[in-house]
Amino acid sequence: MISSVTEIYPPVNLHHIAPLDFSLVREVPDSHAWPQLGSYSSGVEMVPVIDLNDTNVVKLVGQACETWGVFNITNHGISNCLLEEVESESRRLFSLPSQQKLKVLRSPDGITGYGLPRISPFFSKIMWHEGFTIRGNVLEEYQKEMKKLAERLLSVMVGALGIAREDVNWANPLGDEVNGAQTTLQLNSYPACPEPDRAMGMVPHTDTSLFTILCQSSTSGLQIFRDEVGWLTLPPQTGALTVNVGDLLHILSNARFPSVLHRAIVNNTHHRISTAFFYAPPISAQISPSSRLIDHQAPKYRSMSCGEYIGIKAKHLEKALSLVRL
Numbered sequence: 001m002i003s004s005v006t007e008i009y010p011p012v013n014l015h016h017i018a019p020l021d022f023s024l025v026r027e028v029p030d031s032h033a034w035p036q037l038g039s040y041s042s043g044v045e046m047v048p049v050i051d052l053n054d055t056n057v058v059k060l061v062g063q064a065c066e067t068w069g070v071f072n073i074t075n076h077g078i079s080n081c082l083l084e085e086v087e088s089e090s091r092r093l094f095s096l097p098s099q100q101k102l103k104v105l106r107s108p109d110g111i112t113g114y115g116l117p118r119i120s121p122f123f124s125k126i127m128w129h130e131g132f133t134i135r136g137n138v139l140e141e142y143q144k145e146m147k148k149l150a151e152r153l154l155s156v157m158v159g160a161l162g163i164a165r166e167d168v169n170w171a172n173p174l175g176d177e178v179n180g181a182q183t184t185l186q187l188n189s190y191p192a193c194p195e196p197d198r199a200m201g202m203v204p205h206t207d208t209s210l211f212t213i214l215c216q217s218s219t220s221g222l223q224i225f226r227d228e229v230g231w232l233t234l235p236p237q238t239g240a241l242t243v244n245v246g247d248l249l250h251i252l253s254n255a256r257f258p259s260v261l262h263r264a265i266v267n268n269t270h271h272r273i274s275t276a277f278f279y280a281p282p283i284s285a286q287i288s289p290s291s292r293l294i295d296h297q298a299p300k301y302r303s304m305s306c307g308e309y310i311g312i313k314a315k316h317l318e319k320a321l322s323l324v325r326l
């Protein structure tokens with residue numbers, strides 16, 4: 001049985017881990033030049049904005065998860081002051097000299113540390129990105145507050161699906177690192193890029209988590225894919241956080257809450273920072289469509305441990321969901 005996430009991922013080649021020293025580059029090197037990014041629209045449609053204190057919150061979150069897979073939340077209880085502190089701490093870390101950041105480079109079989117996104121080996125081109133993946137005590141207050149918020153959101157989502165709290169019995173606020181929810185903080189940095197149309201900040205992907213709480217700070221770059229619309233920019237909304245549905249909630253909800261395809265683009269004037277908080281069950285937890293949902297419909301996905309699913313995703317990326325489909 002898999003007992004730790006470090007056993008799940010195959011080792012990665014160094015050039016898929018170490019980011020560019022962005023302070024030295026004046027143009028996009030061929031290694032980082034992606035074929036056509038395709039056109040996208042901005043501000044045509046706006047994702048739902050949900051006040052978490054709204055008396056209809058369960059219904060609103062349910063509708064947003066069903067029809068968008070992403071929504072903004074206000075009155076989420078995380079103070080602007082803390083959000084600003086995290087952004088400035090992120091900026092401080094990313095502005096360190098490259099040699100210093102490379103001292104905490106993620107190891108080839110590791111999870112945490114400095115480096116390119118974990119999905120890099122799937123692509124021949126490299127992303128215009130650097131990140132710190134954090135577990136444990138760094139930025140402790142933020143992680144504690146985000147965990148509380150995630151538990152609140154989980155209750156709302158579970159309510160919207162009409163499933164019982166026992167179906168997510170691992171989500172005990174007192175759960176420890178092994179038996180409780182798995183949370184990971186990902187600081188993303190997209191330096192201003194001399195040729196943004198040739199670069200890709202983060203490739204299109206769905207998150208593996210149950211859901212992710214993203215803080216975009218002040219610069220646009222996040223895009224989601226909508227059928228019949230294509231890529232749609234989600235501009236940051238001051239004080240709001242963005243929640244997006246990940247694959248594990250897609251499975252738990254029997255595809256009623258589909259995980260949302262998203263990516264990040266870059267620009268040539270602003271150094272963009274984003275902070276993603278991934279919330280997932282422990283790797284030993286079984287994940288399957290909730291028994292309450294399959295009373296009246298057939299299960300679309302087989303049951304497996306979260307660790308097994310994470311392993312399938314690490315090997316097959318966007319094909320993972322179809323590989324566990326019944």
Ligand SMILES: O=C(O)CCC(=O)C(=O)O
Pocket residue numbers: 186188202207214216221222262263264274276
């Ligand atoms: O930077 C963003 O807006 C998106 C980041 C993201 O999708 C991720 O970290 O998984």
Ligand SMILES: [Fe+2]
Pocket residue numbers: 205206207212262
């Ligand atoms: Fe993501």
